[in-house]
Amino acid sequence: MFTHATQPAPSSQSVPIPEPVADEIEAISPQMDFNQLRPIFQRWYHDPVAFVHEALHVAYIEVWQEAVLRDMAEHNRVAVRSGHGVGKSALQSWVVLWYLFTRGPVKIACTAPTSHQLYDVLWSEVSKWARQLHPFLLSMIKINTDRIELMDNPEECFAVARTARKEQPEAFQGFHSENMMFLIDEASGVDDLIFEVGEGSLSTKGAKALMCGNPTRTSGYFYEAFHRMREVWKTHKVSCMESTRCSPDYMEAQALKYGVDSNVYRVRVLGEFPRQDDDTVISLAQVEDASTREIEPDGRIIWGLDVARFGNDRTALCRRQGNVVTHKVMTWRNKDTMQVAGIIARMYDDLPTHEQPQTIVVDVIGIGSGVVDRMQELGLPVIGINVSESPAIGEKFSRLRDELWWKGREWFEEMNCRLPDDETLMGELATVRYAIKSDGKIKVESKDEMKKRGLPSPDVADAFILTFAEVGRGRQKVKRTRQSSWRVT
Numbered sequence: 001m002f003t004h005a006t007q008p009a010p011s012s013q014s015v016p017i018p019e020p021v022a023d024e025i026e027a028i029s030p031q032m033d034f035n036q037l038r039p040i041f042q043r044w045y046h047d048p049v050a051f052v053h054e055a056l057h058v059a060y061i062e063v064w065q066e067a068v069l070r071d072m073a074e075h076n077r078v079a080v081r082s083g084h085g086v087g088k089s090a091l092q093s094w095v096v097l098w099y100l101f102t103r104g105p106v107k108i109a110c111t112a113p114t115s116h117q118l119y120d121v122l123w124s125e126v127s128k129w130a131r132q133l134h135p136f137l138l139s140m141i142k143i144n145t146d147r148i149e150l151m152d153n154p155e156e157c158f159a160v161a162r163t164a165r166k167e168q169p170e171a172f173q174g175f176h177s178e179n180m181m182f183l184i185d186e187a188s189g190v191d192d193l194i195f196e197v198g199e200g201s202l203s204t205k206g207a208k209a210l211m212c213g214n215p216t217r218t219s220g221y222f223y224e225a226f227h228r229m230r231e232v233w234k235t236h237k238v239s240c241m242e243s244t245r246c247s248p249d250y251m252e253a254q255a256l257k258y259g260v261d262s263n264v265y266r267v268r269v270l271g272e273f274p275r276q277d278d279d280t281v282i283s284l285a286q287v288e289d290a291s292t293r294e295i296e297p298d299g300r301i302i303w304g305l306d307v308a309r310f311g312n313d314r315t316a317l318c319r320r321q322g323n324v325v326t327h328k329v330m331t332w333r334n335k336d337t338m339q340v341a342g343i344i345a346r347m348y349d350d351l352p353t354h355e356q357p358q359t360i361v362v363d364v365i366g367i368g369s370g371v372v373d374r375m376q377e378l379g380l381p382v383i384g385i386n387v388s389e390s391p392a393i394g395e396k397f398s399r400l401r402d403e404l405w406w407k408g409r410e411w412f413e414e415m416n417c418r419l420p421d422d423e424t425l426m427g428e429l430a431t432v433r434y435a436i437k438s439d440g441k442i443k444v445e446s447k448d449e450m451k452k453r454g455l456p457s458p459d460v461a462d463a464f465i466l467t468f469a470e471v472g473r474g475r476q477k478v479k480r481t482r483q484s485s486w487r488v489t
């Protein structure tokens with residue numbers, strides 16, 4: 001059998017691929033027997049970098065990817081924290097295939113916090129690279145939607161995708177093999193319970209584990225790998241600047257939108273854990289956690305519409321149903337009152353009744369009041385509120401906007417909410433700061449104050465916050481009253 005590389009040869013440092021080796025690979029044919037192939041597999045056993053070049057035809061391996069690959073050959077536990085898009089999922093896919101082809105028997109379990117991250121991101125990346133295999137190697141495996149197996153010995157030589165949900169924490173249980181590997185993508189979002197339940201498997205002698213992720217949280221198993229458990233884990237940090245895969249435009253946009261000192265920039269670009277002393281109303285960890293929860297929407301449907309005040313601002317629409325923001329926040333630029341009202345009316349009318357919002361909350365500041373008037377004319381269940389009015393709980397907040405932001409914060413604290421995969425919403429939510437004033441009241445940073453910090457107006461987050469204000473109840477069309485008897489739900 002091809003996969004028993006029991007007496008591995010010393011590793012080769014073959015980058016770039018020397019000519020004779022390339023010839024040797026190209027010469028592999030189905031007519032060859034294992035004895036002829038043995039030297040190649042033996043070389044790959046200790047040399048994942050050569051495997052990635054030769055078997056997967058990857059022309060350029062990032063410097064950091066090469067370092068992690070080498071560590072995978074030498075260490076049992078490797079953890080990588082990084083900014084977005086540096087090439088982690090690709091790297092993990094290569095590791096899966098390298099291990100699958102150079103060990104035998106071998107079992108590899110891959111997981112991620114959500115089915116989307118596991119199947120649509122990680123597993124689709126594994127399949128993508130598997131199809132790049134040298135044709136002869138490709139003919140040795142069978143690729144399924146959640147499993148890749150060696151056709152020679154499918155029961156003992158395979159890689160599988162397993163979801164890691166709190167309700168079903170057995171992702172890493174029930175595997176026994178001489179050569180075990182556990183792979184965790186977006187590890188910051190994986191619940192500790194999954195690690196606790198899988199600890200026995202993870203710590204099986206000789207088992208290898210590779211965790212990768214954006215360092216979004218300052219607690220939990222992934223965080224501890226870089227701190228308390230540092231001795232056990234071989235760690236890497238990769239910033240977007242270290243990867244040729246990240247576009248400078250992305251880094252610049254993140255710096256402009258959130259500031260280079262923001263947690264969002266630290267986590268998404270630098271690959272640093274967030275600072276804990278950050279005084280934002282809602283923490284990055286809270287929004288990231290909410291984006292990895294898999295819960296169904298339940299409750300009333302409310303839309304929040306933040307209408308652009310100035311040329312550069314966006315008009316933003318957030319749609320929330322109880323504990324779930326059901327869609328990415330939509331934005332428009334340069335639309336007048338009539339156009340905005342028209343767009344919203346069209347969206348409303350196109351929906352089946354059970355998906356229509358019970359209330360559409362619009363901030364009446366600026367041209368917002370015109371939008372409210374027009375939407376009322378069109379018969380929509382709209383209410384206008386003025387977020388600079390005084391709030392219900394006057395002793396705690398000075399303005400309604402502060403109170404609404406606090407409602408938003410409490411919504412996250414419940415830990416039973418879900419956000420869509422919406423980077424702008426998550427980024428803006430985790431950027432707005434607050435302070436306690438001398439009179440003890442909580443004051444949330446205003447749009448203007450953010451502009452003074454050099455940041456754009458958080459229109460997307462404000463649209464979300466508006467969904468926490470509601471006048472009246474029920475499906476009736478609500479008459480607008482400026483000094484409304486608004487209610488915070």
Ligand SMILES: Nc1ncnc2c1ncn2[C@@H]1O[C@H](COP(=O)(O)OP(=O)(O)O)[C@@H](O)[C@H]1O
Pocket residue numbers: 058059060061062065082083084085086087088089090091125245
């Ligand atoms: N060395 C590489 N050569 C070619 N493509 C790569 C390489 N590294 C990553 N990629 C591709 O770049 C894209 C982004 O990488 P990905 O692994 O998804 O990043 P991350 O998981 O860090 O967000 C993917 O399409 C991936 O296949």
Ligand SMILES: [Mg+2]
Pocket residue numbers: 088089090121185
């Ligand atoms: Mg990834």
